[in-house]
Amino acid sequence: MFAKKHIKIFLVILALLVMAFSFYRMYNNPGLDVDEVSSEVKISWIDLVNSFEKDEKKASELYMDKVIEVTGKIIDISESDKSLVIVLGDPDKDISVICQIQDNELESIPEVAVGDELVIKGYCTGYLMDVMLIRCKIVNSRS
Known part of the structure; x- marks a missing residue:
């Protein structure tokens, strides 16, 4: 039970990091030249x-x-x-x-x-x- 809770927390944190990185890349993309x-x-x-x-x-x-x-x-x-x-x-x-x-x-x-x-x-x-x-x-x- 304790391990499942840690895995869920880890997956949520990982998903948030991936989303934050994606937004950062989109915002700093110089775009089409x-x-x-x-x-x-x-x-x-x-x-x-x-x-x-x-x-x-x-x-x-x-x-x-x-x-x-x-x-x-x-x-x-x-x-x-x-x-x-x-x-x-x-x-x-x-x-x-x-x-x-x-x-x-x-x-x-x-x-x-x-x-x-x-x-x-x-x-x-x-x-x-x-x-x-x-x-x-x-x-x-x-x-």
Whole structure:
């Protein structure tokens, strides 16, 4: 009886340690590096946005959880100490493509400004009010 109780306690502690280690690894995972993955789709920002507006379910199947390259004109740039967000689109439209630049890219990105045409490669996470790309890298820029 005493041995069974110790075995149960040991198994519970072991399970908690495995869960804690798993959460630690997930939290500290740097994630997908788009440099190491080839783009599955190359598309203009307007075609991407129109695809989600027309049929969100179908567009999600085509683009979500995939690395894609999006071409578009910069309509906004937001930066802080640790992040850079570039918005591709048209200022006259209510929807755009929001691109969060990969942390390891911040020091090596080319000089860009509102109005520049860009090709950005990133991981598509879906569509809320805008199409979202994370872990992005600027592939090509044209002023």
